[in-house]
Amino acid sequence: MTQVRDFEQEFLDKIEKEVKIEARDWMPDAYRKTLIRQISQHAHSEVVGMLPEANWITRAPSLRRKVALLAKVQDEAGHGLYLYSAVETLGAKREDTIDDMHEGRAKYSNIFNYPTLTWADIGTVGWLVDGAAIQNQVMLTRTSHGPYSRAMVRICKEESFHQRQGYEIVMTLAQGTPEQKEMAQDALNRWWWPSLMMFGPSDAESTHSQQSLAWKIKRQGNDELRQEFIDKTVPQAEYLGLTIPDPDLKWNEERGHYDFGKINWDEFLNVIKGNGPMNRSRLRARKAAKDNGAWVREAATAYAEKKAKRKAQSAA
Amino acid sequence: MSTEKTEWPLWEVFIRSKNGLSHKHVGSIHAADAEMAIENARDVYTRRMEGISIWVVESNNIHASNPQDKEAFFDPANDKIYRHPTFYDIPDEVGHM
Ligand SMILES: [Fe+2]
Numbered sequence A: 001m002t003q004v005r006d007f008e009q010e011f012l013d014k015i016e017k018e019v020k021i022e023a024r025d026w027m028p029d030a031y032r033k034t035l036i037r038q039i040s041q042h043a044h045s046e047v048v049g050m051l052p053e054a055n056w057i058t059r060a061p062s063l064r065r066k067v068a069l070l071a072k073v074q075d076e077a078g079h080g081l082y083l084y085s086a087v088e089t090l091g092a093k094r095e096d097t098i099d100d101m102h103e104g105r106a107k108y109s110n111i112f113n114y115p116t117l118t119w120a121d122i123g124t125v126g127w128l129v130d131g132a133a134i135q136n137q138v139m140l141t142r143t144s145h146g147p148y149s150r151a152m153v154r155i156c157k158e159e160s161f162h163q164r165q166g167y168e169i170v171m172t173l174a175q176g177t178p179e180q181k182e183m184a185q186d187a188l189n190r191w192w193w194p195s196l197m198m199f200g201p202s203d204a205e206s207t208h209s210q211q212s213l214a215w216k217i218k219r220q221g222n223d224e225l226r227q228e229f230i231d232k233t234v235p236q237a238e239y240l241g242l243t244i245p246d247p248d249l250k251w252n253e254e255r256g257h258y259d260f261g262k263i264n265w266d267e268f269l270n271v272i273k274g275n276g277p278m279n280r281s282r283l284r285a286r287k288a289a290k291d292n293g294a295w296v297r298e299a300a301t302a303y304a305e306k307k308a309k310r311k312a313q314s315a316a
Numbered sequence B: 001m002s003t004e005k006t007e008w009p010l011w012e013v014f015i016r017s018k019n020g021l022s023h024k025h026v027g028s029i030h031a032a033d034a035e036m037a038i039e040n041a042r043d044v045y046t047r048r049m050e051g052i053s054i055w056v057v058e059s060n061n062i063h064a065s066n067p068q069d070k071e072a073f074f075d076p077a078n079d080k081i082y083r084h085p086t087f088y089d090i091p092d093e094v095g096h097m
């Protein structure tokens, strides 16, 4: 008698028992597709995220700040590559996912469609944007997909330096001249709300969220992550003597959390649709990097072929 | 510009973190050849001294057991409890063995 195996049930049992799903394991098509989409968009975000920061490398105010920023931007390139590596275990081609972004079929994090106008923005991005990313990524170390989870563990180990170097920049400005403190406050004013939007729409409005939670791709909802981030960040702003630009922000003793004002989701949707201040510039820069680097990739391939031929000849 | 995709091959990367430990799989990398794969792997996977030795293997050359056959494949080892030390009764007085 042959027994019919129910692959779907075996998959669900693994999810239930917290057994990670690995590269060649059977998985539902929709699980695979969701992961390819999520991980590749995460990878694109790491890569596009280098642009606003690279903007300030040549103008960093000291060598100490410059080496730190260079190292951070290099880390983000590495994060992109860990994630593309995880995507490829799912059977997707890295270059295809990149083309999807370049042709508008895939997104990257909306936060990078805002410009870094002053040096204070570099500090604030490290503090808030990397801070929000850490909140999300720590949760994703527990994702059900093995390769994604391992990439997240590597990334989280490196992120703490990013946030600390950012906070140190903001702290130096906040404790500096009145003009410097004003710069820090201005950056906080501009980055606060977009940072909160990084967690995505409220769970009640997000249809993907429920399935992702059931498959344990995500382990916490958007609202819970956002609340934890706010609770952690408010005291950090207070320490700096800076004011979070939200008149409704206040500690709620009963809930044990901060209450906060309404998020302007119309702005979020407008930026995500391509109307943010930097959407066009970011995509243009990414496409140019790929196109202008084509000859380097072709030359490297030709050189590798030539080397292999020479080696074969000398062995013959 | 050619529209043909000239994507470099994929390499699996293995790193020995220190002498005395085995190389461990850490991820993959694209590179035109082995030499470049080792250099790229250094830049991507050992920015904080995570390794002292790197192996790269072209991903096509990795052959793997089929996870769907896992039960049948690993079954022969499953019921041989006599391969483990706890299968044997030795009185406590004898001491650690
Ligand atoms: Fe990152």
Ligand SMILES: [Fe+2]
Pocket: A076, A130, A133, A159, A162
């Ligand atoms: Fe980061």
